[in-house]
Each structure stands twice: as structure tokens, then as C-alpha cells.
Amino acid sequence: MALGLVILANPAAAQKDGEIQAMKQEIRTLQQQLNAMQRRVAARPEPARKGGSVAKGAEGAVVAAPPSLGGVTFPNGRPTLTSADGNFSLGIYGRVQSDVGTYFDEVGRDFNDGWNFRRARLGAVGSIWKDFTYSLIYDFGGSPDGAGSLYEASLGYTGVKRFNFRIGAYKPFFSLEDSISSADLLFHERASIVEIARSVAAGTARMSAGGSVADEGYFVSAYLTGPTVGVEANDEQVGGVARVAFQPFRGPNYLVHVGASGAAAFAPTQNAGGVIGISRRQIQLRDRPEIRIDSTRLIDTGLLSYRDAYTVGFELAGHVNNFSLQGEYYAININQDRAPGLSSPNLTFDGYYVQGSWIITGESRRYNTNSAAYAAPRVANPVHAGGWGAWELVGRYSYANLNDKDVPGRSVTTTGSVRGGEQTTYTVGLNWYPNQNVRFMLNYVNGNVDRVNAAGTAQIGQSFQALALRSQFSF
Template sequence: MRCCIAFQRLCARRHDRTDRGDRAPDQKLNGRTEAAKERARSGKAAASAIAKRGAAFERGGSPSTRGGRSGAAGREPRRNCRDTSDTSGLTGASRSGGLTADSPCRGQGHRGWFPWRPTDDRDLGRPYVFCHWHPDAIRHGHLFSKSAPDDAIPEPQQRRKFTSWTIFFVARYDDWTFNITPDFGGSPEGNNTSQFLYEANLNYTGFKPVTATVGYFKPWVTLYDSQSSSDFLLMERPSIIEIGRNVAAGDARATGGLKASTDQYFAAFALTGASYGAQNNSLLNGEQIGMMGRLAGRPYYDTDWNVHLDLSGEYVVHPNINANGTAGVNRTTLNFQDRPEDRAADENRLISTGNLSSSSANVYGGEAAINWRNLLVQGGYYQIGDTQSKLPGVRAPHLSFNGGYVEAGWNITGEPFRYNVGAAAFARPKVDDPFIIKDGSIETGIGAWQLGARWSVMNLNSNVTPGLSQSVTGGVFGGYQQIFGAALSWYPNDWVRLELQFQYTMIDKLNAAGTTQIGQKFETLAGRAQVAF
């Protein structure tokens, strides 16, 4: 992370050279005041001035505006920064690339930026590194139904997780960009899953506003999955998004695709294969072949409003093929499942269809969102279809699953939600008054505070009747899940987020015979500390 901080300072200085007009004369880096010229005659004084200036920019200010002040009193009035949805001031790849970099705000210094995902196509002109880290804790809960009236409620459970630590290595030459992103996360701590790679891909941006990508990549499917995880209102995606995206997209997916984005529309299409690590458990004789597409747009937007509409779809031509399996039983299988929307609380996938012998699958649906300044409401609905492939004489109806969500966010301290043009998705607020401690006293504001709430539904039951075995109907008791969640987030600055989330989960699920309730309901309380440079 030390290298990232060093680059942040470099980024700030670089932009100061290009945006000098936004600073008062005594703040310009290419010219000194008369007093500074006098000091420069002394080697020690000059070195001291440079060191102080660098330290100030790393804190987010300049010596002339921050030195000797503490608390909110004495700060210069904050002028408005450039609207982050305005890309007219960018050129080349940057215009299609996502969040714009704000001009330095007088009295605040330059906060700089780092790309929010490694396929961000801003033109830095040099290799750079991006760090994203967030550990999680802790959970308590109780069971939905007890097998006997005197059964004891389980004791609260506590877990600590090191869920993600991705370091993005990016190299760029002209219109070519190479990204490789290892993931050092995993749970429990120190015990990684088989997926050590998040992305490794090559991108070409020579035909604006189109970006071509080949390699391991997270395809641009659905509004929610196009957001960075550091921008979620709650800790995790809704279950319908998590299950749906992993049918033919999701993290570390072998991909060859195109995307185009402007202020008004976004379009993406990709051919996809298996996820990274799919060969680990068994040798595949044929990897999955699928495709995905997304079309999104903003029919209306201005400085205060954003109205967003989104359609996405996926299709699996055939799943992974295991020649050692039996045709109609387990040669080509798909499994639709998810944990409750709180990875810190429960590792178990409480809703699951199990392995289904399938020949193909599809996902389709859409989302909509409306944003006014510091308020955001968005929701979506998706349908998942599965074509079963079973032995002759065995019932194999077409299976259909569905789910949706509605969520709302309020930035209590007034910062507006930002819109990322390059992803056609919303992003976390930029902190107006960072919380900074200097010399043992609070120097500036309280950071940014955000409140989020969500209701989500996921139905993995299909073609079943309570009291009848799923082997009779040919369907599956995958479970019906409802979750109510609320989260409070504090952003002391643009890099750090502390989040506390409460969640109430209800799962209604019968066993395969259709006779016994094995569902649960429980509450979870989780906290997250997140750092994203």
C-alpha cells in the first residue's frame, strides 16, 4: 500500500501542473512567491519546503491553506468541484472511461484518484498499482424452526474474515492496456479458495468509445454487478444478482467482448467460457460456452437528477463437460445457489438447487434507478431458466427461478451520489469534509455518512408441490429466501469506509421429499473495514 500512497502524491502533483488556474497564486507549484524565492537560496530551506508541500498533498491540502488550522473554524468556503458525471473535459480513452477526476478545490487540495477496477481505461500513460482491501466480522443468529419445543437456541456465532485483498497491476502503451489482478483474500484468514486470480486481460481502446477485452475478466452484466464492491450500499449483492451473474459471467470469467459507453448509453456483449479454477476439482473435457449482453441508458439526467434503465441477459450454450460423468445424470451440470447476503455472517449456502443435469440455461431481466442529489433508489427483477438433461423416462420439466430487490440510499451529510459513465452504474460519494487528525486534534469535518436499506427475494423452487417428492414432479426444492437489511457507513476520507450492517433473513425450504421444513430465520450483525486506494 505504500507504493499506492506514493503514486497518489504523484497523481496530485501531476494534476496541479495541469489545473493551476484553480489555485490562488501563492499555491501554484510552477512559481514561488517572493518569500519562497528568498528561502530557495538556502538548500536546507528549499528541501524543507518541498517536504512540507508533499506531506500536505498527501493529507489532501496545501501548506498555504491548511497550516496552523484546526477544527472547522477558519476554513475557506468550499467551492463546487466539477461534476463527476461530466466527461466533456476528458480526451481520448478517458472520455469513455468512468469517473472523471475532480479539479482541485480551493482550500481542499487535490485528492487524486485511482481506477475503481483494473479495466478502467483512463490514460495514465504509465504502469500503476491499485489496492483494495476489506476484512469482515461478526455474526449472531438463531434457527427458524426447532425439531422439539425444548430445543435450545444456538449460541451467537462470531467470525472474522479477510474477504478480499486485490492489487491491480496495470501497464499501458498507446491504446493497449494489460491488467493482472491477484486476489489474496479468502476465508477463513490464510485459507484461500482456489481462485487466486481476479482478472488478467488485454484491452484495446483504439476505436472510441469502444473497448475490446480478451482474457479473464468480470463481464459487464447487470447494473449491480457493474458497480465496484466498494460502492455497494450494503455489504453484498442481492442473491438474484449474485446467482444470475455466475451463470455465464461473474468474477474471473474467460471472456472475449466489447463495450461502448457515453454519457447517455452503455452497451456490452461478450462470449464467455469457464471461470478461472474450473479445472481444479475435475478435468473438464469441454469448457462451458456462453454469452452475455447488457444495454443501459440514462433517458434523463442533469446536475441533480439521474434516471437509469438497464436490461441484461445471459445464455449458456452448454455447461462444462465432464466425460467421466454419466449423460443425463452428471456429465453437464449447473448449480444455482447463494449464501445469505452477508459473507461475514454465514459461509453456508442455505438456498441451493444442488447439481442439476442441464443442457443449457438463460438469465434475463432488468433494473431501474433514480437518483436526486444525495438520494438513490434502485431495484431489479431477473428470471433464470434451466433446460434439464436427464435419462430417458425421467421427468425433466423446464425449470424457472426468479428474484428481485429494492434498495435505497441516503447520504446523510449531503454528498451527491456519483454516476460512473464508463460502467453505467452509481458510485460512492466523494467526501466533502474529510476527517483528519493532526497534532492530536481534529483538523476538519466528520467525513461522509451514508444510510442504506434493502429488501430482496430469491425463489429457487420450481415445479414442486409440498408433500410430494421432487423426484416425482421432476422439479427442485431449492428454497425461498427473503432478506431485510440496513447498513450505516462512515467514510472518514475517500479511501476508507467503516460499515455496520444489520440483516434479518427468512428462508422457507423443504427437504427433497417435500415433507420436512429445513429453513431458518436469523439476524446477523456485521462490521466491515474497507480500504480502497
Template structure:
């Protein structure tokens, strides 16, 4: 009776547990229930096996020896029949089969739970950037953003009011969103990467409805060599390769800015091959127009290239050398037809872009060009918290119909020092330096003040070519594009990796000859000085991830 009770209880427990597990939606709860059930069944089997062994011993004893009358009287009730043991063993076999089935189900559920955990993507927030990565690392998606809000106040001399509109008689103080980038970046199937970035900001004091800033795909399956196609910024030197969110000042220096936009700059249609290693960087590209360009029929065609390396590098000191250049062998046609003009204009802003008139103090004007070229030599050195950078650039324009050529030049130098002891990190992927990472992020409760940096820069961009003298006519073949000399002092605060605040003072001097327009009873004055010297105070707030 005891054995039957145990068997019935075991069978009922199996039926009840199976029903309960079927209704349980939680995998872990089901696993626990199955595990407990198997343990209970195994305990019952061991108890039943022990009882069978005792029964067999009892039966064997009876076969070998006849009971005495005394013992017959003493033992009650009579021993079980010999047929009971096989029946119990059959029940045990059935119960063992049920346990085997439950064990297989338990193992399958454990495998499913383990695979589900392995296949779940990981989420990280390094540097404030949300990044989703598959368990095998072959797929990723990072949300990217860069938002910069600028304020600027222009202080111009009174005599500037008499200048022509093109010479900037009255620049507009105020503010604008210099950049408002939102995009995604990542990789697919391990060997492919991508980047889509949209910009709703803009220079010249006016935000745009939005345009593609970068949109490309890249093959990374060739080790240090990457092949990329799409719209992006080809590398054209240290200053150009420095991310727009990592520049020391609000804007790149005018010398490098003009060079990068001849055949590069944001949103340039490009095909590139890039080699990047710890101490060597090389890139060759074929470029067309910028995707936001308008007014062109047949697009511009050009090649650009850059070679950079670290001849000396250790934990505290780095020396970076860079040579880059562009060659435009086909200037964009202004309209259809073989005789259409192919014009290009070389210019640069005064290293600040809040003014909504879009004034460029120095400019070549529209040139009907056959070919355009530029090259730049740059160097950057870092020693602990001190960073220095300098560059020299040359530009050339060959006019159509053998009408001559123009040559221009410029140079710059800048330095910064981190008062809080950090240094600017080097990126081998771009052969440039980035924003420092604060040792102790700003926190009123934690006592940190972030990273503080002071900086200075001087740049000289000369777009004069045989400009002649004041009061004298422009010499034949000459060009009066003007010369811009700018001093900049800045203070930067990095509360943490994502935030940056900048304050800077500029003195911009323009040396240019041209025409002062007539005003009232005053006649126009030709071959006059149309330059000026102005001061600019600017602030920037930035968040980037």
C-alpha cells in the same frame, strides 16, 4: 603589454574553465559555468576590439602627418608597429572560435537537460493510488488494492439445531478477509491497456492461497469501442457492474449475485466488445469457465450481453436503465466422454459470507442441464443525496434428454441517503454508480467528518418450482430450492476516498420444504419445513485505491 596580458589571461581562463567543466558531473553547474565563461570572453573581445580600433586610429594619424619635434619629445614610448594589429585580430579570431565551440556545447547541454526533464515520468497519488505516467502519456502503471475485513455474528433460533447440515443448523460467527486484492493497471503504447489483479481473500470464512481475480489486455484504439480478452467480470447489470469496493452493503443482493455467476463473475474467461459513451453503454461477450473452477472437462460456453442508458441526466439528477442477460448453450462436462453429465447448481449466500461452512440456504441442487439462461431488468435513480435502485430477474434451466425445465425468479429494491450532502458519482465506463467522495475528509484537527450514509434493502430470491405443500410429496417435475427473503439496514462511513467502514443488520427468512434428519429416537420427517429466520450483525473495514 596590456593587450598581451589580456590574451594570456583569456587563454588561461579558457583552459582552466574547460578542465573544471570536464570534472563537473552536474549538468546545471556546467551550464552555469559555460554561460559565465562566454560572458567573460565576450566582454574581453569587446575590450580588445575597442583597443584595436584606437590603435588603428593612432597608426592612421601617424601615416598622414609627420610629428613635430615638440610632439616627438612629448610622446613616449613610440607607437606600436603596424604589424601588431593583424596579430591581435588573429588572436581574437581564435578566441571567437573557442567561444563558438563553447556556445554550441552550451546549447547541446541545454537541449539534453530539457529533453531529460520532458522524458521523466510523472507520479500522482490521486485517491491514494500510486500512478506512474510517461511524459508523452502513452504508458502508465497504477498500483491497485482492495482489502476488506469482515466480522459477523449469526443469531439463529434454537429449533435450527435439528436441521440437516445443508440447511444451516449452526452458522459460524467470526471474521475473515473477504477480499485482499493486489494488482497493477495501466496502458502501453497509447492504444493498449491491461489489468493484473490477484486475490488472497475469500468468501465462506476462509482466505485462499491466492488466485487471479482479473488478468486481461484491451485495445482502445477504436474510440468508444473497446476489445478485451482475458479473465475478468463481464457486465451483467447495475448491481453486477458496481465495483466490489463500491457496493452499498457488504455483499451484492442475492438475486443479482446468482445471476452474475451463471456466466460471469470474477475471473471468468471472456472475450468482449464494449461501447461506452456519456449516456449509452453496450457490451457483448463470449465466456467460458472461471479460471479457478475445477472438476470440469469441456468448459462451459456462453454469451452475455448488456444495454444501459441514461435517458435523463443533469448535475443533480440521473436516471439509469439497464437490461442484461446470459445464455449458456454448452454446460461444462463433468468428465470425458459423450455420456458425461453436464451439471450446474444455482444458489446464492444469505448476503453475507463470513460463515466458514459455506451454507447456501436456497439452492437448486446439482442439475443435469442442457441449457441455462437468465435475464435482468434494473433501474437506478439519483436525486442529489438520495439514491435508489431496483431489479427483477428470471432464470431458466432446460434439462437434458428432454427431462423438463425449471424456472425461477427474484427481485430487489434498495435506497441510500448521504447525510453529509454528497452524491454517488456515475461511471459511464461501467454504467453504474460508485462510492461518494467526502466533501470534507475526516480530520480531528481540520474539523471534517467525512461522508455518512444510511441505507436499506429488501431482496426476494425464489428457487422453488412446483414445490408442493408441507406434508405432501414433491409433485412430479417440481423442485424445492427454497425462497430467501432478506431485509438489510446499514450505516456507512467514508473518512476519505480510500477508507470505508460499514455496519449492517440483516433479517433473513428462509421458506423451504425438505427432510428433517432422524435424531436419537426421533425418526426423520419428510416434506417438513426446513427453513428458519435468523438475524445477522456484520461489520466491514475497507481500504481501496
């Protein structure tokens, strides 16, 4: 107003009424914008208190301020939503492995040819306040597929450098081959002795609490374990799993890995309706012949009444450029607990495998320090970039022995011995990685099982050959 009076008092300014009106309009517009900004500020919650992000709710209670959305990224092809401050993340986990194959030159039973969804997993993984991790994964595949079961549900803590603690249902680290992700295996299946040994107190969907410490050069893990998900009993199993590994020699293009694993079931599952020394506490060791088109198990100890069981093994591996080699040996001890008056010897089973890889296109298999295990190569020339992807030749010899204390011509019922069978398997394969998330695996398997029936009177072994193709995508 004072400015207006001064201007009106000046005759020269009277000629500029149009300019004055324009200035007044700009002032009114600025005032309206200022009022709008003041209303928005007044509507905001109170600023965060020092030491935490908090705000007052409708009734004055202090509540956590909700995180704001950031963006969607695709680390290793996995769709992942992360909050703007990086404290929260939600990733979609997926893995599908579809197998098709045929058996031929069977001596014994006739195996089933056909298709099988070996794995069809879908779930969520992520972090909470950065230091906590979670996973919830369901598997619709299997051996055979169709049933579906919980694969993993766990909560982890990674707030201490190099340390990872987890509790829930998951796969604790056990052996070199079992610590390799199923998406990165050289062959369709792990070696039989690894599958059998991990069943004592480790394996997938195992109730576990424990953790690992890892750094360049070493790895240590230990877990207290219980039953697998879905096993119901009067008193559930209590066991333990431990693994150590070292890399005494390593460089840009080579690495040597040495390790050992052990597992024990020192408080077996007890069934209230069972008979002491017969069916109160039982264990069964068995496996399919390193292929899952047919779900028949050729080596099998049958149900054994026992007090406790343990397994221990050693692992050795390494790579130079695009060549890699690994092998493991495991022994399993079962302390039987048969009815009074029956022979009850301690039982020992064992096995081993040796396998190798040559990546024709020159890539190297990656070594994951956090799991002390190998992972698939990083594809240098993926198909979508005009390349041929990565090509890999693999081979394996595998042996598992589930016979012990055998007395020729006598029944295992009287001797307490076991005739689970000896299995020898040769496998060669060709793997193609078009990109980092898609993979095709062609396996030829030649298997032979030498096994006598429980009475010791007849050969019930089996020999076969098989050819199978796996199509896989994972993220």
C-alpha cells in the same frame, strides 16, 4: 596566435599581460567544455526515424528506444508510475475488506461468528502505448478467506473513442448491481438474485472476450464467455453476456437509469467421466444470505443435469441530490436433461431487490458513464482536512426463489422439480467515508429461508439476524 602577435607588437598592450593570461585560461576552459559536449553527442543513439521511435542496436538491428521514466502520481490514491512521454503506466491496485460479525436469534443451525477477509486483492493495472490496458490481480480473501485465487488477468484496447475491448479473465458487465465496483457497494454483499443470475455465464474471474460502448446517455456491452478460472473439464462452457442501459433523464442534480441484462450458457461444461442425463453436464444455483461471516448457503438447487440455461432481467435506478434508489428483477431458465424415463420439466427461478440510500452529509452518489453504474460519493469534507467525512444511511429488501415445479409430498427425484428454497432478506446499514480511500460499513441483516427437503417431508429452512462491520481501504 594572430591576436597575440598584434598585442605583443603594441607596446601599450605589453602592460596588460595579466589580463591576456586570464583570457587564455577562459579560452582553454571553453575548449574543454566543447570537447566534452562533442563526446556526449557521439555516444548517443541515432535519432528516431520518422513514424516511430527506433534506434540501432550493437549489431545494427533496429530496436525500439526504451521509454524514459516520468514521475509517480496518486490518482484516487493509487500509486502510479508513468513514462515521461505518457505512453506507459504502471499502477499498484489494492483492496482490502475485513468483516467481523455475529449472528443471533437463529432458528435452525448455529452460524459461526467471527472474522473474515472478504477481499484482499493486490495487483497491477496500467497502459501500454496508451491504447492498450492490462490488469493482473490476485485475491487472497474470499468466502471464507484463506484459499486465494486469481481475480483478474486481462488485456484491453481503448484506441477507438468510446469503445473498450477486453480479453482474458475478468468480470464482464452484467446487471446494474454487478457492474458496481465492490469498493462502492451500498451493502456488504450484492442482492442474492444478482449473485445467482450472474453465475450462469458471468461473474468474477470469467474467461471473456468482448467490449462495451459508452457515452453520456447510453451504454451497450456484449461478451463471449467461457468457464471461470480454475474450472477444469473435458469440454469447457461457452456462453454469452449482454447489457444495455440508458439515461433518458439527467441533469446536474438528478438522473434516471433504465437497463436490461441477459446471459446464457448455450454449450455447458461437459465432464468426460459423467453419465448422460445425470452428471455429464451440470449446473448449481445457490447463494449465502447476503452476509459472509458464515459461508453456509441456505438456498440451493443442488446439481441439475441440463442442456442449456439463460437469464434475463431489468434494472431501474435514479437519484435526486443526496437520495438514490435502485431495483432489479431477474428470471433464470434451466432446460433439464435427465435420464430417459425420468420427468424432465424446464425450470424457472426468479427474484428481485429494491434498495435506497440517503447521504446525511449532503453528497451525491456518482454515476459512472463507462460502466452505467453508481459509485461512492466524492467526500466533500474528509477527516484529514478537518471535516467529518461522508455519512450514509442505506436500506434494502431482497427476495430470491429457487423452487419450481414443486409437487407437495412427492420427492424431487420422481417429479424433476426443485426445492431450493425461498429467501427473504431485510438489510439496513450505516456507511462512513472518512476519505475517498477508507470506508466503514455497519450492516444489520434479518433473513428468513422457507425450504422443504428433497423428499417433501420436512422443513429445513432457517431464520436469523446478524450484525456485521466491514473495514475497507482501496486504491
